Amino acid sequence: MSGIILWGPKTIAWFDVWSIDHFVTGVNLYFFVLMLHARFRPGEDPAGNRFSIWGWVLALCFAWEALEHYLEVGLAGAWLMSWLQGVEFSVNRLITDPLMIGLGAWTAQRYGKLNRPAKIFSTAWIVVHLCFFPDSMYLQRFLPIIRL
Numbered sequence: 001m002s003g004i005i006l007w008g009p010k011t012i013a014w015f016d017v018w019s020i021d022h023f024v025t026g027v028n029l030y031f032f033v034l035m036l037h038a039r040f041r042p043g044e045d046p047a048g049n050r051f052s053i054w055g056w057v058l059a060l061c062f063a064w065e066a067l068e069h070y071l072e073v074g075l076a077g078a079w080l081m082s083w084l085q086g087v088e089f090s091v092n093r094l095i096t097d098p099l100m101i102g103l104g105a106w107t108a109q110r111y112g113k114l115n116r117p118a119k120i121f122s123t124a125w126i127v128v129h130l131c132f133f134p135d136s137m138y139l140q141r142f143l144p145i146i147r148l
């Protein structure tokens with residue numbers, strides 16, 4: 001069976017279970033960049049400098065994706081490489097993950113009260129995946145694969 005795999009394992013699909021975390025990470029990154037903006041440019045209205053804020057959000061997103069690639073190929077050791085369960089599909093890494101982060105940041109910009117819930121969700125997500133699941137794709141095994 002061929003075709004585009006829209007949802008499934010990260011090595012073959014456009015979206016995977018971690019796409020949920022990428023959306024929430026976008027929310028967190030937006031507030032993080034706003035905090036840095038207030039720290040290093042006090043008194044300047046961040047609304048007047050949206051291009052810079054979005055530039056930082058996307059720069060941090062792509063920096064993480066680059067680091068993640070090297071972790072997946074074993075830069076930090078065999079245990080982490082095994083936990084990550086393979087190299088992510090390039091469309092997932094270069095298009096849909098940044099899209100989800102951008103969508104999360106856009107949502108945070110429109111609905112500012114998401115800061116605390118996003119932090120709580122991200123912390124719980126990472127703790128559960130690192131401490132209780134044997135690998136990063138464990139949850140994905142229980143979800144269906146969706147093809148176009």
